[in-house]
Each structure stands twice: as C-alpha cells, then as structure tokens.
Amino acid sequence: MRKLAVVALILVAIAAIAATPKTVDSGTFGVFVGGKRVATEKFDIQQRGDVNVATSELRTEDAANTATQSSELQLAANGDILKYTWKDHGTAKAQAVVEPAHEFLVEHVSAGDSKPVDTPFLLPHSTVILDDYSFAQRQILAWKYLASVCKNDGGRMGCSGERAQFGVLIPQQQSAASVYLTLKGKEKVSIHGAERELNRINLEVDGTEWAMWLDDSNKVVRILVASANTEVLRD
Numbered sequence: 001m002r003k004l005a006v007v008a009l010i011l012v013a014i015a016a017i018a019a020t021p022k023t024v025d026s027g028t029f030g031v032f033v034g035g036k037r038v039a040t041e042k043f044d045i046q047q048r049g050d051v052n053v054a055t056s057e058l059r060t061e062d063a064a065n066t067a068t069q070s071s072e073l074q075l076a077a078n079g080d081i082l083k084y085t086w087k088d089h090g091t092a093k094a095q096a097v098v099e100p101a102h103e104f105l106v107e108h109v110s111a112g113d114s115k116p117v118d119t120p121f122l123l124p125h126s127t128v129i130l131d132d133y134s135f136a137q138r139q140i141l142a143w144k145y146l147a148s149v150c151k152n153d154g155g156r157m158g159c160s161g162e163r164a165q166f167g168v169l170i171p172q173q174q175s176a177a178s179v180y181l182t183l184k185g186k187e188k189v190s191i192h193g194a195e196r197e198l199n200r201i202n203l204e205v206d207g208t209e210w211a212m213w214l215d216d217s218n219k220v221v222r223i224l225v226a227s228a229n230t231e232v233l234r235d
Contacts, residue, residue: 043136
C-alpha cells in the first residue's frame with residue numbers, strides 16, 4: 001500500500017509539473033506615430049500543457065480618452081485555433097469570439113447586451129488570427145513562418161528566405177485575407193539609441209509592407225510601417 005501511495009504521489013507531481021504554465025515571451029510594445037507614443041500593448045505568451053495561450057491588453061496614451069481592449073488566443077500544439085476572444089472595454093462593450101465549428105470557423109460578435117451575431121468563415125482551423133492592433137499576434141505569425149521555411153542544419157538554424165503565403169482572419173474587421181512573409185536576413189538597426197544586428201522579415205498585408213526585426217531568440221524587437229509613419233518598439 002505504501003508503495004502504491006508513493007507512486008500515486010509521483011504521478012500527481014508529474015501532472016502538476018506538466019500543467020505548470022511556461023512563459024514563452026512577455027513584455028510590452030510601444031506604438032509610435034510620427035515619433036509620438038500613442039499606445040502600449042502588454043502581452044504574455046504561455047505554454048500550458050498542450051495549449052498555447054497568448055493574452056494581450058492595449059491601452060492608448062490619450063489621458064482624456066483612454067481606450068482599452070484585451071484579447072486571448074488559445075492555440076493547439078500544432079497551431080490550430082481553439083478559441084479567440086477580443087473585448088473592447090470602452091463604452092461600446094463590443095466583443096468578438098472565434099472558435100471552430102466542425103471543419104471551419106465561426107465568429108460571434110456582440111455589443112453591449114445585444115444578442116451575438118454569428119458569421120461563418122470557410123477557413124481551416126490552421127488559419128492565423130491577425131487582429132487589429134495586436135503586435136504580439138504578428139510575432140506568432142513570424143514564428144509560424146520561420147517554422148515553415150527553416151530547418152535545423154547541423155545545430156544551426158538555416159532558412160531558405162522564400163516568400164510564403166498565409167491565410168489570416170481579422171476578427172475586428174470580420175474579414176479574411178492572405179498575407180505574405182519573406183525573410184530578408186541580418187540588418188543593423190538602431191534600437192533605443194544602440195545599434196543591433198537583427199533578422200528582418202517583411203510582411204505584406206493588402207499591398208502594405210510591414211518590416212519586422214527579430215533578435216536571435218526570434219522575438220520581435222521592432223516593427224516599422226513606413227507608409228503609415230508608424231513604429232512599434234519592444235520596451
């Protein structure tokens with residue numbers, strides 16, 4: 001009996017360790033337009049057993065009209081969407097929820113106390129969520145791209161740099177689109193006044209180019225949308 005009790009305790013301990021969340025990345029991104037900080041995104045990406053969870057909170061810097069929105073993205077180990085929830089905590093109290101419906105996806109949208117309106121999308125569960133104003137989700141997209149074009153070569157990461165297409169869903173716009181990513185290689189970039197050598201990935205969205213720079217841990221450090229005079233920097 002004592003031996004069985006010890007085994008049971010070991011199994012409980014193993015289960016507890018497996019269920020302990022592991023932080024993959026966390027921090028804040030500052031959003032600048034014309035050199036002025038206009039918003040801050042606080043994010044946290046965790047591995048919880050077989051489920052990966054990315055949470056985000058965006059706050060504007062306008063003290064007279066502070067707007068806050070939050071989101072939670074749940075992904076399976078293979079990257080498939082399990083559930084995505086977005087909330088506007090302002091006066092509109094809008095909310096959007098995306099979840100699988102059989103082999104496709106459905107979005108439930110509501111505002112205030114109104115009944116949710118369902119919009120089906122003939123998209124696979126592997127579709128990427130790329131919502132407005134979520135830069136952590138763009139980092140997740142970059143990871144998915146790197147996983148598809150990179151291979152482990154003799155202990156070093158070698159990448160083809162080829163252009164790849166991904167289908168994305170933009171819940172706040174209730175629309176789907178195709179985006180393209182291309183690895184451009186190493187570049188020297190000034191970050192917070194210091195020069196750093198970072199990997200650049202170009203993201204093409206509806207004819208607009210987003211330049212993303214990642215460090216050697218594949219964490220986004222800077223995003224630049226030159227056509228919109230917008231820059232995103234990791235604090």
